[in-house]
Amino acid sequence: MKISAEMYKLLIERTLDGFSVIELRDEFIVIKDSLIDPDEAYKKVYRQILRFIKKGWLNGEGSGRQKRYFQTDTFKALHAEPKSENVDIEIVLNQDYSVLVSERNQYKGELEIVLGEIDEYQSLNIRFPELEPKLITLLDEAKERSACLLGKVNGLTNVLKVLSGQKIVHQKFKTKALLFERT
Template sequence: MNNPQKINTVMYALLVERQMNNFSVLEARDALLNTNGIPKNLDKARRLIYRQILYFENKGWLTSKGIGRDRRYSQTSKFKELTTQPKQRLQQIPLNKLTLQSYAVLDKERKQYLADLDIVLGEIDEYQSIIERLPELEQTVLPLYERAQKRSDLLLRKVNIYENILDSIKE
């Protein structure tokens, strides 16, 4: 016996449970708007369904006829022969106390790196000012200026890393 093919829960609801055939993207969207797990935003729902339809077309499970809004999608015999089951949705990890504490620690460190970056950028501006006002000191100041630039690059990378991590925790 073949292992069941796991497919997107939205497409499973459409093609298997509701047995939709010869449908448009908008008809599929409307059929699922009241179902849990689909965005209530019409545009997001349409895009979600359209992407899944394209995926199914590439797999050879759906065919299309027509163009533009008149395009209709039908199940192929290849899809009808499949044993399918819906993919299990990943459970979103709730923000627990530990995650919130980690977030606070990371945010504090990010703020410290931002403050350090502001200081280093101020130093860079001052080095540039000194080099412009006193060109005879350029040989002495230039290594300090370059070291400050490298430090600012490092701090900016760290700030970006922390912001990416904090953004992913928020989501």
């Protein structure tokens, strides 16, 4: 049978028996070795005591502040193991990363403009084939800019996902710029 790590330490390792809620709370605070709020500690141990009484592991004698709790023979016969303790992980981001969202949106806008440019160069190339030698250079430059901008958008998107705790899924993106061939 598994019981909370705290109750295991208190009742089995420290062999507390015949205790009051206040005594158990104080011991709980000691084993937690932290700045835990005494009221919260009281609530936690009291809930555990009620659970143990319901299972027949503890008996209460007396009333009010004089009430004491004793381990039952059932509890003493248990082969109890502690549950693994929950580890509280607190991640504090001291910096405002909203600037990254703004940068990504800016690059997305620039990428849309460059893709429009590429469309226009290709349209002009079809309408005016004699301009092809001049348009090829402009088209190649626009393709390079679109690839660079797409890299920036993807990089910022991945960083923002990491910051928000999302799993990064590598996706293959095809832009209009990379699908066009020279004619």
